[in-house]
Amino acid sequence: MKLAEVSWVEAQAILKKVDTVILPVGSTEQHGPHCPLATDHLTAEAVANMVGDRVKLPVLPVVPVGVSSHHRQFPGTLWASPSVFREYVKAIILSASSHGPKKFFIINGHGGNTPSLKEVAEDLRSDEDIFLAIATAYPTKLDGHAGEDETSIMLYLRPQLVKMExxxxxxQNEALAGIRMKTQKVGPADFGFDTIDLSTTGVFGAAGKMIEATKATAAHGEEIVKAHVDELCAFAEELKKAKLEELLPKPHK
Ligand SMILES: [Zn+2]
Structure with a gap:
């Protein structure tokens, strides 16, 4: 159930009965020449709603812009700094928790958001007695960014937005300034990479590997999404049952 689609009167009744709420979080960033900029937040929103409907938990509106400055050379990409993003997500959770719920299940569609979301989870758990569980909106072993797997997910969820032609x-590009690159590293070293360092199309995965977005199919996307939603639902049921006191930090020895 989408919480933003009911009145405050209905929300009051719903939030009296549950202490767990789902928050989808995504990004608006380039996803190759064929997938929409909204790919990550559309995925997070769709998966969150599937989970919410099945396990009967309210779903908050999706956070559509995340930590994506590494895609900035590609037109249409939007981003917030990690500190702004953290404060904004925290404000959404604190306002929702003021109406009752203290357990939040974040379904995150963009890997770049993960470090910031973990920081929010640490702060809220230690300072506000609020428990956040963060899971990705897709399985962690996808073939790459806007590759066969992610394109398939979009073909399943929002086919009209994918331009397969x-x-x-x-x-992926193999060198930076003549130094060999390994995935997101230059030689053995991390650097402040942008996506454009890795790939001119915006599609990327592991170094040396061909990422085959053209092989995507809706059937493959359906398989990925359904299996993942099953897994997230099983966890959401456990989170629903878990006692808040037992999820919060232990007392000092
Ligand atoms: Zn994505």
């Missing part, structure tokens, strides 16, 4: 297979 524009999809391209991409091999």
């Amino acid at each position: 524009k999809a391209v297979d991409t091999k």
Whole structure:
């Protein structure tokens, strides 16, 4: 159930009965020449609503912009700094928790948000007695960004937004200034990479591997999403049952 689609009177009744709420979080960033900028937040929203409907938990409106400055050279990409993003997510959770719920299940569609979300979870658990569980909106072993798997997910969830005729297979760039690159590293070293360092199409995965967005199918996307939703639902049921006191930090020895 989408909490923003009911009146405050209905919300009052719902929030009296549950102490757990789902929050989808995503991004608005380039996803290759063929997938919509909204890919991550549409995925988070769709998966969160599937889970919410099945386990009977309210779902908050999706946070559509995240930590995506590494995609900034690609037109249409939007981003917030990690500190602004953390404060904004925290404000949404604190306002929701003022109406009752103290357990939150974040379904995150964008990997770049993860470090910031973990910081919010630590702060709220230690300072506000609020428990946040953060899971990804898709399985962690996808083939890459806007590759076969992610494109398939979009073909399943929002086929009208995918331009398969524009999809391209991409091999990640192999060097930066003549130094060999490994996935998101230059030589053995991390650096402040932008996506454009790795790939001119915006599609990327592991170094040396061809990422085959053109192979995507809706059936493959359906398989990925359904299996993942099953897993998230099983966890959401456990989270629903868990006692808040037992999820909060232990007392000092
Ligand atoms: Zn994505």
